[in-house]
Structures are given as C-alpha cells and as structure tokens.
Amino acid sequence: MTDASAPASTAPSAAADDAEPIWKTHYNHPCPWDQTFPPLSLPDMFFASVARKHSAPLLDFMERKYSYDQVAHGVARVAKGLQALGIGKGDRVGLFLPNVPHYVAAYYGAMAAGATVVNFSPLYTVDELAHQVEDSGTTILFTLSATALLPTALKVLDKSTLQRLVVGSVAGGLPPLKSLLFRLFKSKETTPLPNDPRITRFSKLIANDGQYAPVQIDAERDIALFQYTGGTTGTPKGAMLSHQNLSANARQVNAIDPRNDSEHDRILGVLPFFHVFANTCVLNRTVLNGGEIVMLPRFEAEAALKAITRTRVTALPGVPTMYQALLDNPEIANTNFASLRACISGGAPLAAEVKARFEDATGANVVEGYGLTESSGVVSTNPYEGLNKPGTIGQPLPGTLVRLVDKEDPTRDVAPGEPGEIIFSGPQVMRGYWNRPDADADVFIGNFLRTGDVGQIDEQGYIRIVDRIKDMIAVGGFxxxxxxIEEVLYRHPAVKEALVIGVPDTYRGESPKAFVALQDDAEIDGPGLMAWLNPQLGKHERVIAVDIREALPKTLIGKLDRKALRKAEGIAA
Structure with missing residues (x-):
C-alpha cells in the first residue's frame, strides 16, 4: 500500500503556533525536545541492529534464547517464503498470534517482503476476525496450531476472502525438553491441521535460503501496519501506520531513556505484541536499541514474577491492572527486583495508590505515559528519572507538539491552565484510517490529531488527563x-478496581453510579462505601449507588472496560 496521506482540515488558531510550549522551557526528559527523526523503514531499522548485535540475544522465550542473527535468518526466510507465494508490495499479511518467536519473524519478514502487516487479537471471535480480515483485505494469515487459535482461523478461511493460512507449531519455539514435554502432555491444546491446499506449515514456508528480493520502501508513505482501534467509540477502524510513524515513535521512546545502553537493556515482553503499546515500547524500541526481550506468551502474574528474577529484566511495561495483579500474587515476596529500573504504565489511568504500593514493594520507579492507536503508541510520558508527577502523563515526547483546544470549537486553543481536548502532532501521527475518509475528517485538524481526551497542562508542562469527552456524565446541566470520582474511590483501602458510569435519571438526565471490585480481605458493603464516598464529592458528583462486583470487565489487554460495563447495564454507548 502506498501514497497514503493524512487529510487536510482547518488548522488551530495561528496565535497558538507562535506561543512557546511550556515544556520547552521546563523539559525534564534527558534529551532535547526539538528533534527530528529522518525517514527509516522497519526492515532497515531491524537489519541495522542485527549488523551491530549479531550473536547477542534478542529473544528469550520460555528459557530458549534467539540471537539477532538467528532471528534475522528467520525474518529473511519468511520474506522469501511470502514472495514465493506471490506476496508483494502493499499486500496485507495478518498476524493472529500471541507473543511467540513466530510473531517477530512474521512481523519483520512480511514488511521486508513489502507487505503491510495487520494485527489481530488472539482473543477475537470468528465474526470479529472475519470482519477485520474483510475490512483490511488480508489475504494470508499467520497463526498457531493451538486449539485456542486454529479452529477460529479455519472457520474464517472458509467464510471470508482470506486465501491462505500459515500455521506454526505451538512447541516449535520452546527449548527441546519443554517442547518434548509439551508434545507428551499437552497435545489436547493443539488442533491437527486438515489436509487443505490453502494451509501451509510455517516450517515449510521458511524452508528456503532466505535470499529474498529486496523491496524499495518509502518510509513516510508506505504503510507498515494496520492497527485496529479498540472499538470503544464504535466499530473498530484500521489506523494506517507508516514505517516512519513506527520507527520514529520507537526512536522517540528510546531517546527519553537516560540509560538506553543495549548491554543492560532487558525488557519483559508480556504485554501482547498485537497491541500498539507493546508493539512500539517492547518490540520496535528494543530491536532499535539492540536490547533483549524476555517474551511470555500471555500474562500470568506468577510466571511474570519468576521471569523477572530469572532474567533480571531492567524494564517492565504494563497496564494498571497488571501491576495490581502482580501485587496480589504471593510470589511477589520471593521476587528479586534489584535489576528493575523502569516500569512504564499505560493504556489506562494509574491509581496513585497502586503506583505507591508497587514502588514500595519493588523499589522500582513507575512512570505513567499516554498514547493511542493513532499515535503509533506513545504521545507523552513522565521522565524515567527526575520529576515524576503522579496522576499526570508527563511531558510530550521529543518532536511531539501537544495543545488543548475548545471541545466545541477545536480550531481554538483554550486559555493557559484551562481544560481542553488534547490534540497533538508529530512524526508518529497515523496516515489516516483505512477506507474511512469520514472518520479522518472527524479527527484531523491540519497536521494535528484529536484524541477525544480532556486534559490540563500545568505550569511545568505536565499533562493531566481529566477524562474522555464521551465518558462525561451530564448531571442536570453539570x-x-x-x-x-474513581480517583476518590481508590483512596479507600478496600477498593481494588473502580468504574463510574452515567445511568439514566428522569429528573437530572443522568446520575453517576459506581461499580467496585474489593480487595480480598475487605468487609465493607456498597452502602457503606457510598456513605464514605459521597461526602467527599460535590453535590452533582455524588453517586446514586455503589455496586460491589467480584470483578469488573476488562479489554483484551487488561484495561478496565467502561463500554462493556455500559452494555452489560443496558446503557447505550
């Protein structure tokens, strides 16, 4: 796919262009804000790191190590195998995979062949996967013989325009002993491959010499990845991320790390690579820097804690519910966190109490950042070292300009200190939505992208998210x-998770209602928690009820899911 371009629209007020952003004079990241990032394709980025690192480890998968050279050989063989199947410039290649070595080889291999990668969650249903396969025009899909994946992929192969499956072995990426044990004791977790000419084994695809035909890539215009939005505001849309979008964001994230030497760069890769947060912060950034990824196929708290001790990881990216799960697991008392120097929290607001408890338990610094699918991953973050402001998303990454604009008139900037919708520009801004010019018109203001999030910027250039525009509750005109309200709830020691939504109210239009999951040893009930909460709120903010639940709904990567809660309560999105 080539020649994608972001739509033009009315730009924000010219006066804002002339104003010096506050973070320029109070920049706390250990690098200049005013940076540029030359065009760079992801295959060029990958092979440049291979040329530097050679035999150094890139992947640790369940105690099996893969060097940069070994992974590069796999990437080149995937590229040649795909080209032999007729895949070329602009074709869409889907990845229906968890965090396994096959993912890394297929991701960079498809791009080296000139194709556009399309990420699909391994948790998708048949209908969800089929819809996005059709929408994206995906013709070939990588998956595994796992029972959790292959039956779904086979059904999509039969009911969509998908032309071929490439199927890897579940045991193929494991160390020899673990592979043998898996084959002996976990055969029920795999599905036999049917005899179908549309199915190619991964091992057969890469049975070649790796001498693929190099493809000319225009890093700024050619699309590397279709990344579908989470669908919180309706039908998921395919964000078109160019090679430059992704490589620039990886370089931006790497630039703010004060200790980004590759010899001491070992990151826990437990966030799913199919999600943009992990795709940039774990995969692309670590490959760029020449570090090592300790890869786990899915998040299990005990396995993650044991991996931290075994491999002495230096960085731990996660979502807030992941940090809470680690705190809840008794194995945390036996975990050696001495090597851990940075924990990056994203995907959802991090409760100050969870941040403080995790830092107390581990001695590590937890920094909160912010991004979205359309930003290739990251827009801003707190500094890894230095001033770290809880409850904020820090300062913009180098080369990223953030503004706050009037929610009703996004062409007008708000006054300093006032809340407004966050818009941003930078090299990581997507090229647009696939086949959705209507959606492009809604989100682009010139080179700036509307986020739908309401924020405030303080006197030191730190950004605080107030809320989502669409999540605001209209209570009698307020x-x-x-x-x-959730921030106050988290101050109660019994509260583990909290979500507040607006429910219909015949008099006030809407009223806030809280849903809470409690800590294991908590004894308070809903009325008792409401009696504690409401006196701390304004009259229009007071909740009509606190509903205690065993657990709250979560998205595919573990974020608390307000949309699913609304749906379960019969409230229109």
Missing part, C-alpha cells in the same frame, strides 16, 4: 468526569 459535566461530571467519572475519573475524578
């Missing part, structure tokens, strides 16, 4: 932000 705007109530659920996150502010």
């Amino acid at each position: 705007k109530v932000f659920p996150s502010q």
Whole structure:
C-alpha cells in the first residue's frame, strides 16, 4: 500500500503556533525536545541492529534464547517464503498470534517482503476476525496450531476472502525438553491441521535460503501496519501506520531513556505484541536499541514474577491492572527486583495508590505515559528519572507538539491552565484510517490529531488527563468526569478496581453510579462505601449507588472496560 496521506482540515488558531510550549522551557526528559527523526523503514531499522548485535540475544522465550542473527535468518526466510507465494508490495499479511518467536519473524519478514502487516487479537471471535480480515483485505494469515487459535482461523478461511493460512507449531519455539514435554502432555491444546491446499506449515514456508528480493520502501508513505482501534467509540477502524510513524515513535521512546545502553537493556515482553503499546515500547524500541526481550506468551502474574528474577529484566511495561495483579500474587515476596529500573504504565489511568504500593514493594520507579492507536503508541510520558508527577502523563515526547483546544470549537486553543481536548502532532501521527475518509475528517485538524481526551497542562508542562469527552456524565446541566470520582474511590483501602458510569435519571438526565471490585480481605458493603464516598464529592458528583462486583470487565489487554460495563447495564454507548 502506498501514497497514503493524512487529510487536510482547518488548522488551530495561528496565535497558538507562535506561543512557546511550556515544556520547552521546563523539559525534564534527558534529551532535547526539538528533534527530528529522518525517514527509516522497519526492515532497515531491524537489519541495522542485527549488523551491530549479531550473536547477542534478542529473544528469550520460555528459557530458549534467539540471537539477532538467528532471528534475522528467520525474518529473511519468511520474506522469501511470502514472495514465493506471490506476496508483494502493499499486500496485507495478518498476524493472529500471541507473543511467540513466530510473531517477530512474521512481523519483520512480511514488511521486508513489502507487505503491510495487520494485527489481530488472539482473543477475537470468528465474526470479529472475519470482519477485520474483510475490512483490511488480508489475504494470508499467520497463526498457531493451538486449539485456542486454529479452529477460529479455519472457520474464517472458509467464510471470508482470506486465501491462505500459515500455521506454526505451538512447541516449535520452546527449548527441546519443554517442547518434548509439551508434545507428551499437552497435545489436547493443539488442533491437527486438515489436509487443505490453502494451509501451509510455517516450517515449510521458511524452508528456503532466505535470499529474498529486496523491496524499495518509502518510509513516510508506505504503510507498515494496520492497527485496529479498540472499538470503544464504535466499530473498530484500521489506523494506517507508516514505517516512519513506527520507527520514529520507537526512536522517540528510546531517546527519553537516560540509560538506553543495549548491554543492560532487558525488557519483559508480556504485554501482547498485537497491541500498539507493546508493539512500539517492547518490540520496535528494543530491536532499535539492540536490547533483549524476555517474551511470555500471555500474562500470568506468577510466571511474570519468576521471569523477572530469572532474567533480571531492567524494564517492565504494563497496564494498571497488571501491576495490581502482580501485587496480589504471593510470589511477589520471593521476587528479586534489584535489576528493575523502569516500569512504564499505560493504556489506562494509574491509581496513585497502586503506583505507591508497587514502588514500595519493588523499589522500582513507575512512570505513567499516554498514547493511542493513532499515535503509533506513545504521545507523552513522565521522565524515567527526575520529576515524576503522579496522576499526570508527563511531558510530550521529543518532536511531539501537544495543545488543548475548545471541545466545541477545536480550531481554538483554550486559555493557559484551562481544560481542553488534547490534540497533538508529530512524526508518529497515523496516515489516516483505512477506507474511512469520514472518520479522518472527524479527527484531523491540519497536521494535528484529536484524541477525544480532556486534559490540563500545568505550569511545568505536565499533562493531566481529566477524562474522555464521551465518558462525561451530564448531571442536570453539570459535566461530571467519572475519573475524578474513581480517583476518590481508590483512596479507600478496600477498593481494588473502580468504574463510574452515567445511568439514566428522569429528573437530572443522568446520575453517576459506581461499580467496585474489593480487595480480598475487605468487609465493607456498597452502602457503606457510598456513605464514605459521597461526602467527599460535590453535590452533582455524588453517586446514586455503589455496586460491589467480584470483578469488573476488562479489554483484551487488561484495561478496565467502561463500554462493556455500559452494555452489560443496558446503557447505550
């Protein structure tokens, strides 16, 4: 796919262009804000790191090590295998994979062949996968013989325009002993491959010499990845991310790390690579820097804690519910966190209490950042070292300009200190949505992208998310932000997870209602928690009830899911 371009639209007020951003004079990242990032394709980025690192480890998968040279050989063989199947410039290659070595080889291999990668969650249903396969025009899909994946992929192969499956072995990426044990004791977790000419074994695809035909890539215009949005505001849309979008964001994230030497760069890769957060912060950034990824196929708290001790990881990216799960696991008392120097939290607001408890338990610094699918991953973050402001998303990455604009008139900037919708520009801004010019028109303001998030910027250039525009609750003419009520709820020691939504009210239009999951040893009930909460809120913010649940709904990567809660309560999105 080539020649994608972001749509033009009305730009924000010219006066804002002339104003010096506050973070320029108070920049706390250990690098200049005013940086540029030359065009760079992901295959060029990958092979440049291979040329530097050679035999150094790139992947640790369940105690099996893969060097940069070994992974590069796999990437080149995937590229040649795909080209032999007729895959070329602009074709869409889907990845229906968890965090396994096959993912890394297929991801960079498809791009080296000139194709556009399309990420699909391994948790998708048949209908969800089929819809996105059709929407994206995916013709070939990589998956595994796992029972959790292959039956779904086979059904999609039969009911969509998908032309071929490439199927890897579940045991193929494991160390020899673990592979043998898997074959002996876990055969029920795999599905036999049917005799179908449309199915190619991964091992057969890569049975070649790796001498693929190099493809000319225009890093700024050619699309590397279709990354579908989470669908929180309706039908998921395919964000078109160019090679430059992704490589620039990896370089931006790497630039703010004060200790980004590759010899001491070992990151826990437990966040799913199919999600943009992990794709940039774990995969592309670590490959760029020449570090090592300790890869786990899925998040299990005990396995993650044991991997931290075994491999002495230096970085741990996660979502807030992941940090809570680690705190809840008794294995945390036996975990050696001495090597851990940075924990990056994203995907959802991090409760100050969870941050403080995790830092107390581990001695590590937890920094909160912010990004979205359309930003290739990251827009801003707190500094890894230095001033770290809890409850904020820090300062913009180098080369990223953030503004706050009026929610009703996004061409007008708000006054300093006032809340407004966050818009941003930078090299990581997507090229647009696949086949959705209507959606492009809604989100682009010139080179700036609307986020739908309401924020405030303080006197030191630190950004605080107030809430999502669409999550605001209209209470008798007042705007109530659920996150502010949730922030108070998290101060109660019994509260483990909290979500607040607006429910219909015949008199006030809407009223806030809280849903809470409690800590294991908690004894308070809903009325008792409401009696504690409401006196701390304004009259229009007070909840009509606190509903205690065993657990709250979560998205595919573990974020608390307000949309699913609304749906379960019969409330229109």
